[in-house]
Amino acid sequence: MAQAYETAGHYTAHPLVEGFPGKSTTHGAFGWSSLWLLDDGARRVLIDAGQPAYIPLIHESLERLGLTTADVTDIVLTHMHWDHVANFTMFPNAVTWVGEHELKWAAERPAGTQFIPDLHVQELIRRKERVERMSPGQEILPGIHAIAAPGHTPHHLAFFTERAARPLLFAGDSVKNIHELATARVDSTMDADASTRTIHRLRSLLTETSATLLPGHDVGLNLINGEVQRLREQRAQISFFADALSPESDRSIG
Numbered sequence: 001m002a003q004a005y006e007t008a009g010h011y012t013a014h015p016l017v018e019g020f021p022g023k024s025t026t027h028g029a030f031g032w033s034s035l036w037l038l039d040d041g042a043r044r045v046l047i048d049a050g051q052p053a054y055i056p057l058i059h060e061s062l063e064r065l066g067l068t069t070a071d072v073t074d075i076v077l078t079h080m081h082w083d084h085v086a087n088f089t090m091f092p093n094a095v096t097w098v099g100e101h102e103l104k105w106a107a108e109r110p111a112g113t114q115f116i117p118d119l120h121v122q123e124l125i126r127r128k129e130r131v132e133r134m135s136p137g138q139e140i141l142p143g144i145h146a147i148a149a150p151g152h153t154p155h156h157l158a159f160f161t162e163r164a165a166r167p168l169l170f171a172g173d174s175v176k177n178i179h180e181l182a183t184a185r186v187d188s189t190m191d192a193d194a195s196t197r198t199i200h201r202l203r204s205l206l207t208e209t210s211a212t213l214l215p216g217h218d219v220g221l222n223l224i225n226g227e228v229q230r231l232r233e234q235r236a237q238i239s240f241f242a243d244a245l246s247p248e249s250d251r252s253i254g
Ligand SMILES: [Zn+2]
Pocket: 079, 081, 115, 152, 173
């Protein structure tokens, strides 16, 4: 099972669910996004909240770390797409950090807009407590900086911290996978030129700081001498319900 990347010192990064760059050509997006926990002993910060199918995986991953949903202190959202936002409601003590401009933009979309979970957006607007608005350039939590990363959505944010054994750059869907970091060309963006400019900026930051980049839908990536490397193999599996039935099972329908 997944292990923490590097530890010691400040924040330790644990993947609660590792993202996977799968794509369905017939049934919409998989939404297999990355869900990371940063833990410095005092705060437990989720980077994005994942999609509804992740609920049991989140419970299992937290339990392996000796934690529950009540121990999460903060959730920081990269952007307002359903597969990154949906589970913010399951952490009773957490403050949810949402980009001020991204939230406003999402709230102006009509219900039925692709990827926008309209009820979650309304709830973030409605809540008077435990929701904080943030802006690019802000140090939102000790050592965690919000960075503008537009393109995929107009006000997408990335998060950078040097308070880790190796600096970490959480890119969300501004860099969804290894291919996008390597080529600076992206799939699924609202502004392809902005996405390319964002990726060039994030690549510069990686080079300057030797940070590891955590994409929105892939395992961690390092940029070494201009070459992008995965920190570990990516894994995913899908199966058919009938696979779970034994050969002896009666599959007839009366
Ligand atoms: Zn997205």
